[in-house]
Amino acid sequence: MTQRQRLGVNIDHVATVRNARGGDNPDPLRAALAAQDAGADGITAHLREDRRHITDADMAAIAEAISIPLNFEMAATEEMQSIALKTKPHAVCLVPERREERTTEGGLNVANDDNHLALYIAPFKDAGTRVSLFIGPDDVQIAAAARIGADIIELHCGTYCDAVAEGRAADAAQELARLTSAATYAHGLGLEVHAGHGLTYDSVRPIAALPEVIELNIGHFIIGEAIFTGLGPAISEMRRIMDDARASDQA
Ligand code: PXP
Numbered sequence: 001m002t003q004r005q006r007l008g009v010n011i012d013h014v015a016t017v018r019n020a021r022g023g024d025n026p027d028p029l030r031a032a033l034a035a036q037d038a039g040a041d042g043i044t045a046h047l048r049e050d051r052r053h054i055t056d057a058d059m060a061a062i063a064e065a066i067s068i069p070l071n072f073e074m075a076a077t078e079e080m081q082s083i084a085l086k087t088k089p090h091a092v093c094l095v096p097e098r099r100e101e102r103t104t105e106g107g108l109n110v111a112n113d114d115n116h117l118a119l120y121i122a123p124f125k126d127a128g129t130r131v132s133l134f135i136g137p138d139d140v141q142i143a144a145a146a147r148i149g150a151d152i153i154e155l156h157c158g159t160y161c162d163a164v165a166e167g168r169a170a171d172a173a174q175e176l177a178r179l180t181s182a183a184t185y186a187h188g189l190g191l192e193v194h195a196g197h198g199l200t201y202d203s204v205r206p207i208a209a210l211p212e213v214i215e216l217n218i219g220h221f222i223i224g225e226a227i228f229t230g231l232g233p234a235i236s237e238m239r240r241i242m243d244d245a246r247a248s249d250q251a
Contacts, residue, residue, distance in 0.1 A: 002211045002246050006041035007239055008071055008196075010219025011062075015053035028054060029061045031223075031231060036068050038232035039239055042090070044196075044217045046073035047080065049097055056083060063087045071132070071217065076108075076120050085123060091130035093154055093217075094121075107135035107156045110144040118148040125149065132194060137175075137182030146189040153186050154194040154217065155179055157207055161198030176206050187212035201225075201241055208245035216242065 014031040018024065032043045043066055045054045063070050069090030074080035075097035084092050094117070096108050110117055110133055121131045132152035135141040136159075145153050160175035179195065186193045195207050196217035207213060218238060225234040 002249065003214055005208055005213065005242050005246060006215040007039075007235070007242060008042035008044045008069075008194075008215055008217040009035040009040040009222060009235060010044040010046070010073075010196075010217055011035060011223070012044075012046050012053045013220055013223040015055070015058060019053060028058045029065060032062045032066050034231045035235060036066055038235040040068060040235055042069040042071055042215070042217075044071040044073060044093070044219065046095070047083065049075055049077065049079070059083070059087055063089060073134075076117060081120065081123065084129070085127060088127065089129060091132055091152065092124055093132040093134055093152075095134040105158070107138070107141060108133050109141070110135060110148065110150075111140050114144050114148050121148065121150065132192075134196075137178040139182065139185055142182060142186045142189065142191070146186075146191055150191065152192040152194055154196055154215075155182055155186075155213070156197050157195050157199060157203070158197040160207070161200065161203045164203040165198075165200070172203075179207065180210060183210050183212040201237065204238065204241055205245040208242040209249040211246075211249070 011028045011031040014026050014028040018026055045059055045062060047054050047059050071091045071093055072084050072089035073093045073095055074084055076094045094108060124131050130151045132154050133145045133150045134154045134156060136156050142153060160172055160179060163172035163175055183193050193212045194215040195213045199218045200221040222234045
């Protein structure tokens with residue numbers, strides 16, 4: 001029986017809307033609590049170096065108030081390490097970050113930075129915080145993640161999702177094959193496998209069906225959909241498609 005897949009809801013873009021005007025509305029903490037009530041299995045938030053959406057105060061308030069796991073996304077900087085160690089989230093997810101990018105555009109290059117990253121994650125491991133690395137579906141990166149002692153890899157689905165959105169079926173199939181083989185390889189090395197970035201109702205099904213992928217982190221599409229349907233129904237619909245994809249895969 002395939003394990004139920006967890007849905008982590010990323011609430012960064014509630015803060016994006018708030019920050020467009022300044023002031024307090026809409027409140028990402030309220031969104032995190034609403035997502036929790038709607039059945040989210042975790043909350044993901046990215047404290048970016050430029051604080052373009054989530055702020056330090058948001059992260060602290062969310063960590064304090066929610067009863068489901070917090071996945072603290074961050075760049076591997078000293079500043080973020082110190083904030084995250086104080087925040088004590090369930091997990092940290094290390095992502096590459098460039099100021100000029102609109103969103104996280106690629107995965108971490110763990111293989112090129114393994115000595116530094118091994119030292120960087122040590123205090124989190126000592127504190128009992130799970131360490132996730134956001135990487136592309138690349139065996140060299142996956143092997144490096146296992147070698148340095150990461151607990152989790154989150155596979156970057158952006159290239160696959162772009163191909164689906166742009167109707168490039170052959171590219172989508174090729175990317176899905178890469179993600180499938182990466183998930184199997186990582187699972188075989190004892191890594192917990194998550195996936196995320198760019199997932200929508202249209203693209204989530206094959207990723208949800210991958211048995212080794214036990215968590216998806218989804219933000220932008222759910223928050224956008226919430227404008228039309230409300231956050232609870234948007235989360236429920238994503239949950240329904242994920243459950244259906246996993247059940248169909250068993251049939
Ligand atoms: N996972 C990681 C590591 C991310 O950086 C992001 C984007 O912040 C997401 C998941 C969520 O992506 P999206 O907002 O496109 O659903």
